[in-house]
Amino acid sequence: MLERALRVRRKKAKSERRRSTERCTSSSRYIPDDLLHEIMIRLPNLASAVRCSSVCKRWRSITCRSDFTATFMDHIHRPEPKRPLRLLFGGIADEEFSIRVVDNDNGMMMMQSSSPPPPVAAASVGAKLLLSYDPFKDFGDVKAWKSFRLPHDFLPDDSDLVLYYIPHLRLGLSQGRLRLSQFLWDDPQHLSLKVWDLMDNNNIDANAEPSPITLVHQTLIDAAAAAAAAASVSLMSVSVPAFHPIHHNQIFMLFDSYLYRYDLDTKKQVMVAEIENNSGRWDNLRVFPFVYPASPTII
Amino acid sequence: MSSSSTTTTTTRLLMLKASDGVTFEVEEAVATKLGAINNMVEEEGSEDLICLPNVNGKFLGMVLEWCKKHANNNTNSDKGNDEVNKWWDKEFVMDLDQNTLYHLLMAADYLSGTELVDLLTEKVASMIRGKKVEEIRETFKIKSDFLPGQEEEIRKKNSWAFE
DSSP states (O other), rough: HHHHHHHHHHHEEEEEEHHHHHHHOOOGGGHHHHHHHHHHTSSHHHHHHHHTTTTTTTHHHHHHHHHHHHHHHHTTTTTOOTOOOEEEEEEEETTTEOOOEEETTOOEEEEOOSSSSOOOOOOEESSEEEEEEEETOOOOOOGGGGEOOOOOTSSGGGGGGGOOOOEEEEEEEEETTTEEEEEEEEETTTEEEEEEEOOOSOOOOTOOOOOOOEEEEEEEEEEEHHHSSSSSSOOGGGEEEOOOOSOOEEEEEEEEEEEEETTTTTTOEEEEEEOOOOTTTTTEEEEEEEEEEEOOOOO | OOOOOOOOSOOOOOEEETTSSOOOEEHHHHHHHHHHHHHHHSSTTTOOOEEETTSOOOHHHOOOOOHHHHHHHHSOOOTTTTHHHHHHHHHHHHTTTTHHHHHHHHHHHHOOHHHHEEEEEEHHHHHTTOOHHHHHHHHOOOOOOOOTTTTHHHHHHGGGGGG
């Protein structure tokens, strides 16, 4: 039994090594693909992994494996104290488009002017389908586009869609998964927040039943408590501008011009920053759910 | 898990035989740091000699050295053990040449030494970290095998990663 177990492992190791030697001519060729994969998911950021993908064909094939992004995300969750999380906000204030960067750790706000941020998933919600685009793929590539059927109970009625005000729906990424939130007034005192995740990253079938998009959080937010912090709260002034890229149960909420980090489990909120501008209000605040460190997409 | 052999006999000695015939006599508690050995011991409780035809003596010795250190440190219940282990791990991988590093990594993987695989893959990843593509190729002695234009295309698509 023992001998047999060893033989199986030996056989496996042999075949892996043979496969590796065919493609690469370096001393690292001895390393089987599986171990090279283990090495690359331990890189500190996505930029490093992308650079690895242009080293040689073999390395590229490893970073392009379907399970790469998911396993990479598992490893990047370890905190990196030197690189604080940053949120990027852009909007039209005082008739000018401007961008603010919020540092999550100390609430300091800085202007972002120079290099553009790395791309993140872009997506939009249609009546029954969620359409997403993977910015790491070529725009014309059919595989870059995916649509998912929304859960049955996502919208109460098709005709209600036009009543939706855009800030009440938010698309973004958390732990590398496509995430969607929905805001509704339950009654005059309570805001109802639902958060959905695209759970199955592989084998996505647009017409799959049930929908691959699963409700992960549903919570009532006491508007009175929220209003105590912000001067006044109305439906139009509340939105979820971004999801925490790492902590699954945290979101960022905007009450008027105050940005809070909100914990869905403890229902506690911490003010992160005030998104101020000269006139004190944003006419058309467009918030980009861009986050640092950049999270790769799995869509 | 149902076997009691690992819990009751802490001083049992195992013989591990490498591919080149070199044998090591190690305490069971040390050898079972390796998942593969642990499985064998649990399955075949009676056998004391384990042949490992895929690892040569040099690398098996190094793997066992690591196991010994970690098994010893873990038996002490001192608070600073994690720190000691970390410091010792750092020393362990510091001066390894690439060839040794790769063979050790494969030996650790073959023997299912999960923590050691973690340590060694981290070490290799640290050699990639922060390097430009050309520097990575130089470090790992890899020649680009992309067709003309292919590499430029990848770079163009992901220009933000190459700044």
